[in-house]
Structures are given as C-alpha cells and as structure tokens.
Amino acid sequence: MIPVLLFASYADAFGARRLDAPVGAPCRVDTLVDALRALPGGTRLPAQPLVAVNRTWAAPDAIISVGDEVALIPPVAGG
C-alpha cells in the first residue's frame, strides 16, 4: 500500500484527503494511477492526472520508493 495525498476536486472524488493505493512500492507512477482509478471515485480522474513525488513533479515512468511522499495533483488554478 502506498499512501497518497489528495486535494481539491480529487479529494471530493474519492471522499478523502488521503488514501492508501492498493499497490506496493517500488512501482511506477502510472501503475499507481491505475490502482487509484480502480478505487471508488477513481473513474472521475482524467486520462493522465498529474502526480508529485516528494513535492516535485513526477513523470508517468518515474519510480515511487517506500517512504516517498506521493500526491495526486488536480489541474492547478492559482493566482
């Protein structure tokens, strides 16, 4: 299980601000996203949601390690 932080519309979609993705580390970012998509509310994710690992933007093929801080990032709308 990999803990994932959720924000804004994604927190609304999953009904939580944090959840455990049913996948083990190490794994690729896109593997984590697929695991999240299978959870209740996961169908509301876009095709390629943004992910941050350790507070840095992560590509779909980046590797998540045990202990990493992982966040699923909705389309940003600051300013």
Place this chain on the structure above:
Amino acid sequence: MIPVLLFASYADAFGARRLDAPVGAPCRVDTLVDALRALPGGTRLPAQPLVAVNRTWAAPDAIISVGDEVALIPPVAGG
C-alpha cells in the same frame, strides 16, 4: 513681445524662468524659437527645441496668438 515659460536646463540657460521673446504675435513657433536663440544664453538651445502652446505640443509651423501660454520644453525626463 511674447512671454515664454522656461524650465529646467532652459531656465538655467537663460537665467530666468520666464522671459519676453522679442517678436510680436501672431507668429509661427519656429519664428519665436529663432528670436529666443538670439537672446543671451539662446545658443544653448538644441536645433529644434520643443514648444507647447496653451499646454499642448505645438509644431514648428503652428501659429502663436496674442494671449497664448507659450512654454519652451527641454527634453522630458519624467518617471
């Protein structure tokens, strides 16, 4: 005689903030400038100094009438 307002480096050049140009109204702006150039300090004017008539930029061939507010404008440097 046409009264002329002077500012900044032109006031320094003529040693006055206001003087009477030795020319009668009505006259052209460039005629006024030539008259000013003949006065002590007038050689320090550039080839085509800017002139304002009634607080509006005036072309060399504009006509100055009796009672107009005439100003000789050094290169502007606001901001």
Place this chain on the structure above:
Amino acid sequence: MHSPDVRHVAVVTDPIDVVALLAAVAAPSSGATSLFLGTVREVNDGRAVTGIDYEAYQPMAESELRAIARETCADTAGLLVAVEHRVGTLLVGDVSVAIAVSHAHRAPALDGARRIIESLKQRVPIWKQEHYVDGDRAWVDPTTSGTARTA
C-alpha cells in the same frame, strides 16, 4: 541553492500585506518596482461569485513558488523578488496573490512580474473553488476553460 535575490516567498492564510512585500524588494539599487495583485472578482465565466476557497499543497506550493522566483532571478541579474499567495476563504476584492519585483530598470521589473504570475498559474499546486450566488460551488479547472461542478 542560496539565492539572496529571492527576498520572500510564502503561502499564507492571513491577508497579504502589500506594503511589506514592496518593502521586501526595496533597495538603493532599484529604480523600478512592478507589483502584480490577483483579486477575487464578482463574476467568472458569467456567473456571480460571492467568494473563493483557495486550497494549496502547502509545502510543494511554496517550493514551486520559490523555484519560479529563483529561476526568474537567475535569468535576469539584479532582480529582487517577493511573492505571497493566500489560501482559505476569500471574498470579492480580497488579494489572493501578490508578486513584487524590483530592478535598476523598468523593463526587467515589468517582465519579471509577468513571468512569475504566468509560471505560477502553470505549475504551483493551488486550487480554487468558487462560491456562487445561488449556493452552488465548483472547482476551477483551467484545462477545460471552466469549472467542475461539485455536489
């Protein structure tokens, strides 16, 4: 990465002190200062707005803001930058973001402020949920040029 030209970066909940931000980029070497303010406006996409909830992934938002400020300063020697973004519930007229940039000359100061607000909107993890007069709320989604209605 040490960067003394980035004078201040923060994501805050209190109202932004614009005068303090300007003071943060004041310097005897500065001849021009550009301040950009984002404010909550009463209408968006034709709907009457009463307020906005701003939410941030706080630590990443601050680090992204700081990275933007550093990159901007690195590309233009002599820039001084201070940035704050506010989160929480803001009302119409409230300042949501303030970007202060100073430089010896005006063009770099003006360009710097513009670059920072454009980058901020691209890559800083902050979100806003608009509150409408009819009680509806929606997260703003710039990727669809609109909003995703909730509940």
Place this chain on the structure above:
Amino acid sequence: MHSPDVRHVAVVTDPIDVVALLAAVAAPSSGATSLFLGTVREVNDGRAVTGIDYEAYQPMAESELRAIARETCADTAGLLVAVEHRVGTLLVGDVSVAIAVSHAHRAPALDGARRIIESLKQRVPIWKQEHYVDGDRAWVDPTTSGTARTA
C-alpha cells in the same frame, strides 16, 4: 471628455500614498492589478547619486498624464487607472511615480501599466536634476542618453 475609468491623476509634492492609489483602482469587477513604481536609485550612468530634484510644467504635466490615461482606457475597455508623479527634492529610495491599473484579467492590467510609463517618459513635461556625491548636479537628457552638466 468624461472618463470615469481614469480614477485619479495628479502631480504632487508630498510622498505618494501607494495604498491609496491601489484603492483608487479597486473594484469588484477587477481580477488583476498592476502597480508600477519608479524610485530614485543610488547610481545613474555610473555616478553615485544622493538625490534628484524633479521639476514639472505642472498644468501641462497633469493634462498630458490625464490624456495618456484616457487614451489607454479608451483602447482597452474595462481598465481603471490612477497615476501620480511627485516633484521636488527626492532622496534615494523615494517613489517618484506610481501607476496603478486594474482590469478583470491580468494581461490588460500588465500591458496598461507598461504603456503608461512608456508614454509618460515620452511626452509628460517633467525633468530631473541629479545630485552627485561630489556636489555636482546635472539635468538628465534622455535624448543624449546622459546628462547635461550645469554650473
């Protein structure tokens, strides 16, 4: 020529109140505000400056500033503008000019402030005499990219 979008234009001798200028362009319809400040800096053209005397042809300077503000607002619907230029003796760090522009969106607000400072430097009858550390003084002449020494 009536122009309610030009909220405030003045050539003043007292210090410029930047907060008041921002308040003058605040509106529920505004989503972005751009403020430009010109400040006296300690060095110009490589010479150490202690202060600047600003002089204006006051009534024409105000009418030219107002014309610039009106033309800018006329070309971009929805802009709100407030401008002050200070004259008299200013010291290093003092604000000589402040231009506040607001709009629903950021690009017009940023473009508006830039246009006004550029136009101001072209056509508003204001002059500055720099005071140097060595006691010398000179009127700044942008047409020669330098200064005309006096005395």
